[in-house]
Amino acid sequence: MGKKIFSGVQPTGNLHLGNYLGAIKNFVELNNDNKNECIFCVVDLHAITSKQDPKVLRDNIRETVATFLASGIDPQKSIIFNQSTVPAHSEAAWILSCIARMGWINRMTQFKEKAGKDKEKASVGLYSYPILMAADILLYDASHVPVGEDQKQHLELCRDIAQKFNNDFDVKDFLKVPEPLIQKEFSRIMSLKDGTKKMSKSEISDLSRINLTDDKDIIISKIKKAKTDPLSLPSDVKELNERPEAKNLLGIYSSLTNSTLEKTVKDFKGKNFSEFKENLTQVLVEKIDPMSKEIKKLVNDKGFLDKILIEGHKKANDIASIKVKKMHEIVGF
Ligand code: TYM
Secondary structure, three states: OOOOEEEEEEEOOOOOHHHOOOOOOHHHHHHHHHOOEEEEEEOOHOOOOOOOOOOHHHHHHHHHHHHHHHHHHOOOEEEEEEHHHOOHHHHHHHHHHOOOOOHHHOOOOHHHHOOOHHHHHHHHHHHHHHHHHHHHOOOOOOOOEEOHHHHHHHHHHHHHHHHHHHHHHHOOOOOOOOOOOOOOOOOOEOOOOOOOOOOOOOOHHHOOOOOOOOHHHHHHHHHHOOOOOOOOOOOHHHHHOHHHHHHHHHHHHHHHHHOOOOHHHHHHOOHHHHHHHHHHHHHHHHHHHHHHHHHHHOOHHHHHHHHHHHHHHHHHHHHHHHHHHHHHHHHHH
């Protein structure tokens, strides 16, 4: 039997190699397996948990759709839509926020990281954001949710919320408890400037990441400037534990070439970084440069991208509105 896949990406601009290798690459594989039913959501409600310029947000929503298409997701096979067009997401999020416990949400490490030192000034939405994410998933009875490692805790929370709802209202299996799909390796791509920090769109320095819209010359220059250490490349994977930058770059290479870290280490053992970086740049340019060109072409065709979102909206709304109606009945509305 096929899987019911749901996943989301925030349209906050600068989708990067971490998003691609940690999540979108997996979306494409799941989309290509005809047995699966896939839904990929541009989570614009999540995006406004931090301040967005409305005009830029609108363009970023389209650019995220363009990125999905340029990566190889087929809108004939998968539903692509933006979250704000399906009111059931906000409605279900409210009901589920009355199920989730403060103690559970207080444990979420991503809120602590994103809110930083001044938690009092973070939006309430940023705090309750994982509940909206649970609503996204549970409305579609998703069996599997492909994400990067940073979303693992949010998925555990989603499972807890589903189980508590089912128990509280004595509706066994009404909300399907989803399984996370997190790749064993390379599910956390790190910054090119600091191998101990996650590659992220909110990092100020653009040199810390490869954006999916970067062209060949930018990729060459970013990899040239990527942080390394003074040693040559090791012969044993274990040595990488003490060498975060080397581990990250070798991991990126392995993921792009669909290889294992062991094999990459074996292929480059004893080599210096400059030689390895040439190889890494080559595989990155081969993968990212055509994608970047395609994204730039697609974003000019707003009508085409909007049509995909409208089609996706209809299909997603049909599914989610029925589920949220049942939720209303269950809670006694
Ligand atoms: P977002 O928009 O931050 O990231 C989108 C996807 O990219 C993955 N990712 C990474 N993977 C590996 N290395 C990295 N450095 C890296 N950075 C990001 C993320 O894990 C994610 O899979 N809350 C989610 C969006 C969301 C969602 C959902 C996901 C909303 N509702 C329902 C799944 C199901 C988020 O902010 O992802």
